[in-house]
Amino acid sequence: MPRYRDLTHTARPSNAPRVFEPKNPLRTTDPAALEMLKIAHESKIETVFDRVVAQQPQCQFGYKGVCCRICIAGPCRVKADDGPASKGICGANAYTIVARNLVRYIAGGAASHSEHSRHVLHTAHAMTEGHAPDYQIKSPAKLRKLAEKLGVSTLDRGDMEILTDVIEIGYADFGRYQERPLAFLDSFLTEGRRKKFKHTNIMPKAIDGTVTELIAQTSMGVDADPVNIIFGGLKASLADLAGEYIGTTLSDVLFGVPEPIISESNLGVINPKMVNIAVHGHNPVLSEMVVAAARKMTDEAKKVGAEGVNIVGICCTGNELLMREGVYLATSSASQEMAIMTGALDAMVVDIQCIYPAVQQVAECFHTKVVTTESIMKIPGSQHLAFNATTAMEDAEKLVKIAIEAYKNRDPKKISIPSERHKLVAGFSIEALTDIMAKVNPERPMSVLTDAILNGQIKGVALMAGCNNLKRLQDEGHVTVLKELVKNDVFVIATGCSAGAYAKLGLMSPLAVDAYAGPGLKSFLKMLEEANPQLTTGLPLVFHVGACVDNSRGMDLAIAMANELGVDVPRVPFVASAPEAMHEKAVAIGTWCVTMGLPTHVGSMPPVEGSDLIYGITTQIAHDVFGGNFILEMDPVLGARKLLDALEYRTWKLRVHQQAAEKYNTPMAQGW
Numbered sequence: 001m002p003r004y005r006d007l008t009h010t011a012r013p014s015n016a017p018r019v020f021e022p023k024n025p026l027r028t029t030d031p032a033a034l035e036m037l038k039i040a041h042e043s044k045i046e047t048v049f050d051r052v053v054a055q056q057p058q059c060q061f062g063y064k065g066v067c068c069r070i071c072i073a074g075p076c077r078v079k080a081d082d083g084p085a086s087k088g089i090c091g092a093n094a095y096t097i098v099a100r101n102l103v104r105y106i107a108g109g110a111a112s113h114s115e116h117s118r119h120v121l122h123t124a125h126a127m128t129e130g131h132a133p134d135y136q137i138k139s140p141a142k143l144r145k146l147a148e149k150l151g152v153s154t155l156d157r158g159d160m161e162i163l164t165d166v167i168e169i170g171y172a173d174f175g176r177y178q179e180r181p182l183a184f185l186d187s188f189l190t191e192g193r194r195k196k197f198k199h200t201n202i203m204p205k206a207i208d209g210t211v212t213e214l215i216a217q218t219s220m221g222v223d224a225d226p227v228n229i230i231f232g233g234l235k236a237s238l239a240d241l242a243g244e245y246i247g248t249t250l251s252d253v254l255f256g257v258p259e260p261i262i263s264e265s266n267l268g269v270i271n272p273k274m275v276n277i278a279v280h281g282h283n284p285v286l287s288e289m290v291v292a293a294a295r296k297m298t299d300e301a302k303k304v305g306a307e308g309v310n311i312v313g314i315c316c317t318g319n320e321l322l323m324r325e326g327v328y329l330a331t332s333s334a335s336q337e338m339a340i341m342t343g344a345l346d347a348m349v350v351d352i353q354c355i356y357p358a359v360q361q362v363a364e365c366f367h368t369k370v371v372t373t374e375s376i377m378k379i380p381g382s383q384h385l386a387f388n389a390t391t392a393m394e395d396a397e398k399l400v401k402i403a404i405e406a407y408k409n410r411d412p413k414k415i416s417i418p419s420e421r422h423k424l425v426a427g428f429s430i431e432a433l434t435d436i437m438a439k440v441n442p443e444r445p446m447s448v449l450t451d452a453i454l455n456g457q458i459k460g461v462a463l464m465a466g467c468n469n470l471k472r473l474q475d476e477g478h479v480t481v482l483k484e485l486v487k488n489d490v491f492v493i494a495t496g497c498s499a500g501a502y503a504k505l506g507l508m509s510p511l512a513v514d515a516y517a518g519p520g521l522k523s524f525l526k527m528l529e530e531a532n533p534q535l536t537t538g539l540p541l542v543f544h545v546g547a548c549v550d551n552s553r554g555m556d557l558a559i560a561m562a563n564e565l566g567v568d569v570p571r572v573p574f575v576a577s578a579p580e581a582m583h584e585k586a587v588a589i590g591t592w593c594v595t596m597g598l599p600t601h602v603g604s605m606p607p608v609e610g611s612d613l614i615y616g617i618t619t620q621i622a623h624d625v626f627g628g629n630f631i632l633e634m635d636p637v638l639g640a641r642k643l644l645d646a647l648e649y650r651t652w653k654l655r656v657h658q659q660a661a662e663k664y665n666t667p668m669a670q671g672w
């Protein structure tokens with residue numbers, strides 16, 4: 001069987017339109033968002049859907065990555081194939097410019113994720129020092145497991161003592177100067193990846209240093225070698241993975257390891273009889289406190305005539321709270337403005353990342369208070385309340401009070417809440433998944449998954465991740481890829497706004513299994529359900545593993561499967577897809593997925609087409625070096641098809657090598 005079904009080996013995308021109906025502002029498939037869009041148009045409220053249309057056609061120099069703005073001699077654009085116009089003023093070639101632009105996205109992504117985890121780390125640190133009395137260690141078991149992986153002694157030691165040492169290592173991972181690998185990253189890699197990163201010289205020693213180095217490397221007049229620049233990017237993507245891993249593990253320690261939980265999603269969860277607060281952004285450090293405060297403040301809400309306080313989540317803060325607390329997920333990235341337009345949202349409390357500045361403009365048409373809480377994240381016109389770990393509960397109570405006060409100003413004439421809401425099951429940490437599989441095979445839980453793949457019951461695992469990108473209709477990519485994969489018996493886990501799409505549209509429920517899963521996947525899920533009578537719910541069609549930082553959970557699963565199979569990650573039938581990627585963080589995640597060895601589909605074209613060399617490196621050469629590669633495909637059905645081919649190829653190879661090893665009674669070959 002050839003490596004790709006695509007025998008042309010061009011790895012070029014189909015002719016699917018890059019921007020679907022560029023003049024059409026009805027750019028969503030979410031019925032609740034469509035309902036709100038009607039109101040927006042009637043009331044002449046501008047939304048992201050109008051702005052996307054207004055941006056068309058977008059600049060093709062930027063789209064292809066050949067616009068350089070790295071120094072103020074520019075902007076320079078590559079305008080010709082040869083001659084002086086084929087380079088920037090300094091002589092930078094298209095391949096240099098495209099590579100620099102691309103890896104700077106990765107630096108941005110790594111900086112963002114690690115800023116998030118640095119905050120979690122600071123909070124844990126303040127707690128161990130006795131300065132954050134409102135926080136506690138909710139999962140000592142996770143702490144001990146993490147400590148053991150990091151080589152921290154746990155014998156006869158208290159939790160706080162252990163955590164203190166873990167935090168020390170976390171801080172060192174941000175700022176280490178000695179030639180030692182990033183400890184959190186090193187602690188969970190396979191031996192094969194460890195060697196690969198050493199040999200290719202991309203094992204980072206610290207997060208901050210790697211990001212800074214990459215910015216320096218790509219500054220005017222420094223690195224012009226596109227391959228060297230890309231390798232700098234790969235190193236930063238691993239720093240990003242480390243940052244995510246720190247964020248996920250420490251959040252689990254402080255707020256609990258997610259377990260299966262029932263909840264609901266879409267704008268219908270906004271309750272007209274209650275004070276509604278949307279928590280939006282990414283960091284659970286603040287939002288966990290807001291939830292706790294809200295639960296205590298029912299009486300205060302009653303004083304203003306409401307029945308209580310209803311917290312709803314948006315984007316990844318929403319995912320964090322859904323996973324651990326069962327908080328309703330109101331909506332995802334592209335429809336964030338719509339939550340305000342229900343007229344019943346009293347406050348939107350935001351932390352960092354993916355918050356459209358436009359929410360303030362929409363809020364001004366209603367009574368909604370937008371409150372920013374982080375020193376690096378303010379919006380002109382919004383209220384700012386600096387959130388501090390030391391006074392966390394006090395600050396959270398103040399935030400809830402702002403919403404209760406705002407409730408008094410609601411205009412009943414402006415209230416219009418879509419009825420759309422769907423039941424869902426979330427909360428699938430890898431620990432929870434392992435527990436479920438352990439009921440089938442207590443000694444080797446992961447073999448339940450890998451055996452199902454080897455015996456053909458399921459085709460493999462796919463991690464669905466990423467954002468909304470309105471070059472196509474909101475959620476259309478996520479839903480189409482999912483439906484294709486599950487129809488073909490792929491076990492799917494999801495994070496971020498991909499998970500948000502499935503949650504909102506009823507695809508994260510056990511009911512969806514009957515409607516969409518292929519026979520193999522259906523029987524696999526039923527088998528797990530039968531072995532787990534303690535679960536109060538059926539298993540969903542797609543397993544929510546968390547927020548964007550929790551893509552690290554996806555990698556944890558891929559590594560556990562690799563260890564179970566006795567191979568490195570690039571041999572595991574495991575793929576990733578971000579059908580609507582948008583953020584720099586998504587570029588960083590996609591890049592470490594490839595570097596770790598996963599075929600990775602992206603449904604929105606990153607700016608790489610300005611250089612055939614960079615296009616070839618990302619889509620083909622990466623596969624030869626790291627075992628993973630980008631599959632850039634705008635048609636979601638075809639994108640899914642290409643992922644299925646990759647899974648099929650990996651499973652076929654695995655079986656061939658396993659059978660050979662069994663036949664000749666030898667260890668499995670590693671060099672394929």
Ligand code: BF8
Nearest residue numbers: 316354466467496497548
């Ligand atoms: O971190 S999926 S739009 S909300 S970047 Fe943002 Fe993208 Fe959503 Fe979460 Ni992730």
Ligand code: SF4
Nearest residue numbers: 068071074076088090
């Ligand atoms: Fe132009 Fe070179 Fe400056 Fe980029 S670095 S803007 S290509 S002169």
